[in-house]
Amino acid sequence: MRETTDRPYHHGDLRRALIGTALDMLAKDQNWTFTLREVARRTGVSHAAPYKHFRDRETLLRELARIGFIRLGESLTGAMSPGLPSTRAHFMAAAQACIGFACQNPGLYRLMFSSDADKTIDPQLHDAAMKTFGILLDLLERGQRDGSFRPVAVSALAAAGWAQVHGLAMLAISNQLLEEKVGATPIPAALEVLLDGMCRTDCPVHVPASGGHSEHTCPTR
Amino acid sequence: MRETTDRPYHHGDLRRALIGTALDMLAKDQNWTFTLREVARRTGVSHAAPYKHFRDRETLLRELARIGFIRLGESLTGAMSPGLPSTRAHFMAAAQACIGFACQNPGLYRLMFSSDADKTIDPQLHDAAMKTFGILLDLLERGQRDGSFRPVAVSALAAAGWAQVHGLAMLAISNQLLEEKVGATPIPAALEVLLDGMCRTDCPVHVPASGGHSEHTCPTR
DNA sequence: CCTCCATGTTTACAGGAGAAACTTATGCAG
DNA sequence: CTGCATAAGTTTCTCCTGTAAACATGGAGG
Structure with a gap:
């Protein structure tokens, strides 16, 4: 991966790079509140470039x-x-x-x-x-x-x-x-x-087929 | 509650009104993505007024x-x-x-x-x-x-x-x-x-005693 | 070689968060 | 009642975002 070196105008695989950056940010943040502009920034492209790959x-x-x-x-x-x-x-x-x-x-x-x-x-x-x-x-x-x-x-x-x-x-x-x-x-x-x-036990309990739940007999201790 | 009638500069109970508006919006939206400005707008005050009540x-x-x-x-x-x-x-x-x-x-x-x-x-x-x-x-x-x-x-x-x-x-x-x-x-x-x-049955299953097995520490941000 | 086109960039605009400065009503001291 | 301190609202400002439009670039096909 040539990252910060040349930047030949055409990134080569910007789509994948953007996804990678976004995943990195997502891996640490809680809220996927990342901004598209920051993704672009961290990927090293202009803030409008992502729109060529994602609507x-x-x-x-x-x-x-x-x-x-x-x-x-x-x-x-x-x-x-x-x-x-x-x-x-x-x-x-x-x-x-x-x-x-x-x-x-x-x-x-x-x-x-x-x-x-x-x-x-x-x-x-x-x-x-x-x-x-x-x-x-x-x-x-x-x-x-x-x-x-x-x-x-x-x-x-x-x-x-x-x-x-x-x-x-x-x-x-x-x-x-x-x-x-x-x-x-x-x-x-x-x-x-x-x-x-x-899990199954030796005393299977009721089957919740439809609405009503059958009565449960709870033996006293 | 005088709402749309007079508007005597000082709302009277703007804090409660803002909360009410926000709850209304929240009750319908999915994402609590409401903007503070829109809350203010719907409450009928300027966009900066809420900051007098919420930091x-x-x-x-x-x-x-x-x-x-x-x-x-x-x-x-x-x-x-x-x-x-x-x-x-x-x-x-x-x-x-x-x-x-x-x-x-x-x-x-x-x-x-x-x-x-x-x-x-x-x-x-x-x-x-x-x-x-x-x-x-x-x-x-x-x-x-x-x-x-x-x-x-x-x-x-x-x-x-x-x-x-x-x-x-x-x-x-x-x-x-x-x-x-x-x-x-x-x-x-x-x-x-x-x-x-x-629920209890007549054949109680094992007890998951507190000596837990696996580690699951979730990093807080 | 020239031209097309996908993929970049720059510029522009609407809208939001929030800070600062300004305005208005209200309550209180005298 | 007068005058001011203060709470509460408004205007104005800066910085940021998403997104559209116009422009630039460089590689592929004629």
């Missing part, structure tokens, strides 16, 4: 989000090493990887799930998000096949697992998981509670 | 977040009518109320949990957030006392429940709960799964 600021943001989903997917698959003892352990590893990704890339993570990254506008972004979500679905279906997870609708498990992980991630990066509220190790603790609800 | 834009945002926590708390207590059959049902009602609050006030909800509403800066905001969180804690402790919830560390239940509800809320207001991903009724379905993990 507007939001188009760049969506592209960043798309890359974020791809990277998150890589983190997830990387975390689920086949050596783990159970599907439950796989879920745990994937969940922690997802939260770890969020903590290491708070701005990017927030962007990915913000309404600025509107998936109804950009089909490629939508595809990337769906593909990453598919990793979770695959894991859940595998867990149901091997008897680890309860035989409820897989979409229910997906909603629960996703919401839990996303919620922990968002709370973590917003610094809301204060010890006075949720203890010293809230993330594994919360995940264990959820997994207790997802 | 800067973020100070106003924190005040809005504080009010949001108070209102959310009212929603929660209002939802837990004493007629409900079980503590589990109380939790379910409170969770749905919280998510409903978020869906009706997406901008405000997002603001409340964003890093723009930095609770380490404003003690009053911190207090309001803690007070609302206390409603959840009380519910969980009550549930443990009456035998509904498992006798694990209450902070684990709190982390799990909070993350689940917050995650569902954030996903819902970001329009991420697409049916193709999580089914038609993801919110009750996910909550039931979690509650199965929180």
Whole structure:
């Protein structure tokens, strides 16, 4: 990469360079509040140059989000090493990887799930998000096949697992998981509670088929 | 309230009026991207007038977040009518109320949990957030006392429940709960799964003792 | 060699944050 | 009642952003 040396008027691959700069800034900031002009500045081009590659600021943001989903997917698959003892352990590893990704890339993570990254506008972004979500679905279906997870609708498990992980991630990066509220190790603790609800036991609980939830008999201690 | 009639130079209660206008805008927008000038404009004062009441834009945002926590708390207590059959049902009602609050006030909800509403800066905001969180804690402790919830560390239940509800809320207001991903009724379905993990059964599962396994320190900015 | 065109740059404009200086009403001392 | 200190609003200013339009440059194809 020739960076500060020549600058031959035509950058060569400005699009990629802008994305790289923006990702760098996003990797440290919280709020993806970076300004397009500063991205251009740090990339060493004029403030209007980015408009030759992205129609507007939001188009760049969506592209960043798309890359974020791809990277998150890589983190997830990387975390689920086949050596783990159970599907439950796989879920745990994937969940922690997802939260770890969020903590290491708070701005990017927030962007990915913000309404600025509107998936109804950009089909490629939508595809990337769906593909990453598919990793979770695959894991859940595998867990149901091997008897680890309860035989409820897989979409229910997906909603629960996703919401839990996303919620922990968002709370973590917003610094809301204060010890006075949720203890010293809230993330594994919360995940264990959820997994207790997802995992099969020898006394299966009700099936949340439609609206009504059946009565729970809680034996006295 | 004399609003558009006289305008006697001194508004009378501009601070409250600004907050009201901002809340109105927040109640409809998604992104609390409102500009301070527009708040002033809609309130009918000059663009610099707000600075007599709020040091800067973020100070106003924190005040809005504080009010949001108070209102959310009212929603929660209002939802837990004493007629409900079980503590589990109380939790379910409170969770749905919280998510409903978020869906009706997406901008405000997002603001409340964003890093723009930095609770380490404003003690009053911190207090309001803690007070609302206390409603959840009380519910969980009550549930443990009456035998509904498992006798694990209450902070684990709190982390799990909070993350689940917050995650569902954030996903819902970001329009991420697409049916193709999580089914038609993801919110009750996910909550039931979690509650199965929180509630006591005749075969209690393991205890996630506080000797946490993995490290997840999130760097604060 | 000349000309086209993608990719740069400069210039221009509307709008926002916030600071400083100015204006108006109000309350209080005498 | 007079006169001023002060809180609260207004005007004006500077610096910044997004984005459009006009202009420049240099490599590719005739």
